Amino acid sequence: MSTVTGMRADFIIDVLTREFGELMALDPAAFRRKFRKMAASPFAFYRGSAALFYADLSGDYRDDSFLDARTSRVWIHGDLHAENFGTYMNSSGHLVFNVNDFDEAYVGPYSWDLKRFSASVALIGYSKALSDESITALVTTFAQAYLTELRAIAHGGDDAIGSITLKNATGVLRRVLQEARLNTRVGLLAQQTTIDDYERRFSLGDGVYEVDEAVDAKVREAFGRYLSTLPNDGARPVSLHIKDIKLRKGVGIGSAGLPSYNLLLEGHTEALENDVIIYMKQAQVPAVARWIDDDRVRGYFTHQGHRTAESQLALQAHADPWLGYTELDGVGQLVAEVSPYAADLDWSDVNEPEELSGVIADLGRAVARMHSVADDESSHDLVDFSTEEAIVAVVDKDEAGFVRHLVEFAHRYGDQAREDHQDFVDVFRNDRLPGL
Secondary structure: OOOOHHHHHHHHHHHHHHHHHHHHOHHHHHHHHHHHOOOOOOOHHOOOOHHHHHHHHHHOOOOOOOOOOOOOOOOEOOOOOOOEOOOOOOOOOEEEEOOOOOOOOOEEEEEHHHHHHHHHHHHHHOOOOOOOOHHHHHHHHHHHHHHHHHHHOOOOOOOOOOOOOOOOOHHHHHHHHHHHOOOOHHHOOOOOOOEEOOOEOOOEEEEEOOOHHHHHHHHHHHHHHHHHOOOOOOOOOOOOEEEEEEEOOOOOOEEEEEEEEEEOOOOOOOHHHHHHHEEEEEEEOHHHHHHHHHHHHHOOOOHHHHHHHHHHHHHOOOOOOOEEEEEEOOOEEEEEEOOOOOOOOOOOOOOHHHHHHHHHHHHHHHHHHHHHOOOOOOOOOOOOOHHHHHHHHHHHOOOOHHHHHHHHHHHHHHHHHHHHHHHHHHHHHHOOOOOO
């Protein structure tokens, strides 16, 4: 191993230990599972290492081109990679394909979202054996679609395409929406629950555990506090009777070691087919927050559960009517529905450049809408200016340079992430990550 590679490996160890050290000490087995999943591919590693990405953007990869005072404090997703998109049923009853998973959302430079997504496109393109020219074309398509939609919104919205729904989706995204439409609440309940003595209860299985009376009582108290965070606009859920509570331990790349409770609620009637499952999960400090020094942003949130819920409400028009927050044992929790209508885009089904281009253009438009929602026209006052106008004003000074800037970053950081993945695998397999 060369000296440079060794230095980079040490840096990866330092960043991951700083980010996950406390949780790793609490549940080493969960992080062994997480890290083995990250070892599977460069993209899986990239998904699980947002902390490394932001350490780089604040260090060797720092570049404030196309940023000013306002565009450096836009409400951002915080982990905008190609697999954080999917379907959901909005509060108006429409199936929408959009950005999802707002656990890492915060206020920061809008371009950090675009760079994280662009690098993920480079990684996906490389994994599909696309040429550098094809990857350049895909990142260019994303940037141009983003700017086209953002300009349309800034100029009054008449030319904006709007949300991706069954009315306007085509190709792969229409198929994802149609598949989500086939899902049912009955199907979700059948997967996660059983009926015993004429009453529905959660099933026990891998990662699902009983809770004792003390924990049950604490979760119910936290649920009571959560109810005060729900909107009072007629979208409030009808029945709030808890039928069962179970502990789930995170098994995904992003949720390792985090406790989460599933609550089974009586539906709007006593019939068993319309019961509702919600989750109450511990929220964490977003990786990007460690690199943004802004007291106004930091002081805006009561705790991380509040931050996550407020961010989703800010960034996602017509969000889940069950979305709220609470505290459990003094720790912030996010609360939301386990939706039967969630379906993710499967990138293994999208392989040829032409098909990839259409999907990535749609995702660019979705990101533009997300960035434009949480500003002076929203109910949130943390970002008190028109984000679309501010971003367009910065980019319009040199649009070609802006697109080139994203393309160059995508290639450069895609290469870096592939090298980092190999370093990470070597570090992990040789027991150099402390606490595991």
